[in-house]
Amino acid sequence: AQSVTQLDSQVPVFEEAPVELRCNYSSSVSVYLFWYVQYPNQGLQLLLKYLSGSTLVKGINGFEAEFNKSQTSFHLRKPSVHISDTAEYFCAVIRNQGGKLIFGQGTELSVKP
């Protein structure tokens, strides 16, 4: 079975400051990893994904994440946030063969002016 833990439920940050949203996962099989963003009353939008290759992956809106197999982590970072980045962020895993996504509990990013 797989599980995902997002270590921070809320992250307040000032505009133009850097931010890191933390995600740890547990799995007995190989998995792929994702970060999704959800704006209020909307569905989920894919930010970035790690399937294989370079452990540093870049996504949309200036976000990037680093896959660390030894620490079973996949933390999301952005060097300078904007007000428009205020949203809920979800880390998720899926088995290599596909099927269901397993999500973390979410991290609410609140960017203040």
Next chain:
Amino acid sequence: DTGVSQNPRHKITKRGQNVTFRCDPISEHNRLYWYRQTLGQGPEFLTYFQNEAQLEKSRLLSDRFSAERPKGSFSTLEIQRTEQGDSAMYLCASSYSGGNPVEQYFGPGTRLTVT
């Protein structure tokens, strides 16, 4: 391609009533997934289809819940005898097994409120 669509976007119903939601996946996608998201939580998997076949169901999917995908295109999720605990956002996603099967594209969701 207009993406995954879901109807209705919002549904308010009284406890005990039946409700049905519809999901239309991206046209070439043969896999379709249903998730439920309660307030302040991440989405939880309910079930998924490949073409018409329902390949996996979560134990969250009680006998009051039924999902169908009769022609391998759109899908419906029905909840019978709704309870207040069914209040949630119901999300649909789709993917293509022939390409990268792990990448799922989500619809805007249907928000259900049971009064």
